[in-house]
Amino acid sequence: MKEPSSVKDELEFWRWREYSRIVEGKQWTSKDIITAGVDVGSVGSKAAIMVNGEAYSWGITRTGSNSPESASKVLGLALQGTGLKASDLKYTVGTGYGRVNVPMANKAITEIACHAKGANYIWGPSVRTVLDVGGQDIKAIRSDETGRVVSFLMNDKCAAGTGRGMEVFADLMKIPIEEIGAISLKVDEEPPPVSCTCVAFAKTEAIGLLRKGWSKEKVLAAYTRAMAVRMANLINRVGLEKELVITGGQSKNIGIVSRIEVVLGVKCLPMPNWREKGLDPMVAGAFGAALFGKALYEKAQKS
């Protein structure tokens, strides 16, 4: 029954990759409109730098206990190696759970608007429904062809299906979080979903299933299925309109994404090849924020 309560675990299965990227073949000059979006989430912080509204670089890091520090850290990561300094940024927009605590931001905008805008940027104008699975909440957002929010629903009082819930499960199963999705698909037949969506109870249920002789793959399949059903329900409640895309950390969980597709009976737009050259859907909110930054900067110049 004992479990470590601090982050000093010997093996941190929940830990995901922190990294930064500079888009190849892009240049900037001081005449360009360089803007930044800083998305301080409850679990992950993301920063994106855009040059004239085009993605230039980004960084992802874990949110610490102090939001302003996390914001500075992740922006520093995105600027790293670009030759840019914070003073080169014409406009910075803060978003996410900790958006009011982004010290360098000129303005704060909700992550709902930013994710819709960012998804529109990553996948194009055909996007109409965005499922953003964050660390502590799940949002289903309907948007128009310009990336403007039409309506949204969120579930923010329960860890079921969120990134944080998945981290807890990764630790319980002792499987690195980035492998959980693929492993959950290694079952011959899809088992029935776990009956408890509450992560605290699902843990107990999972331990019971393991003791009954279920394989880790099967338990993960049952858990992932239950979470996918939960997310699919939220999408159905807001009203599913094609095309559907998934943003946030869980967009990288193939076990979740493929099961949502099965439950809803639609395919999501293909995941950008983010490990190589594509834009990372986890950074969608920060891209959206940087785009709002550009628009706000231009508006300020005109007036």
Place this chain on the structure above:
Amino acid sequence: MITLGLDIGTQRVKAVILKDGAVVSRGQAFSGFDAKKAAEEAVAQALNLANLNRQDIAYSVATGSSMENAPKTDSTVSMMGADAKAGVFFFPKARTIIDIGAEEARAIKCDEKGVMMDFVINERCAAGAGAFIESMARALEVKLEVMGPLSLKAERASPINASCVIFGESDVVSLIHRQESKPEIARAVFDAMADRISSMVHRLGVNPDVVLIGGVAKDVGFFASLKRKLGVEILVPEFPDYAGALGAALAAASRAKETQK
């Protein structure tokens, strides 16, 4: 007449033996993975204490969230029904019964005969149940029994996320990092939970007398927070964790009388 009430909870199984309207003995065992076996154990314990045999029991009734795992009993009663009966048995003026167990919390409105009129339930979410306190005690690295007394030493509470055990744990860890004192964090945990339970009870209406039963009723920290939150006197019977089993034994007594007629 001797009757048996069994409450098959998610964490423990409780048994109560009733003779002519008075409790003669109690028994309990951890539900574990075999609730049936645990139930047999609890019953054997109670029978042993009362110096009785299984054949002496005129009628038996099971209740509890895992009652389908009970050994064979003459009938079953809903948890809300059992709670209402027990509440009024302890305190005849009881009209609102709050029962908080390990994994479930509920509030029941009842009449003077102990008949359930209405209820609200918090199910499938650990945040409103004993599991919340257990998780937070773990995060604080203190024993569960210490949480209550510890919280009473606090002068104020630091707000935490009470909507979810998982989020609450992260909040407690960051409060520890911020070097908040343990009593204040413990108080925050009980206040947060009392907030949740209070809003659940308010949906039903707070009709005095208010009675608190279930395992969590033994926690002085939660009791103090709930009392502060509801702003009314709260009555707690002796052995509040056996209330469900007692309710079942009371139901058994009245059903046995009916069958005798």
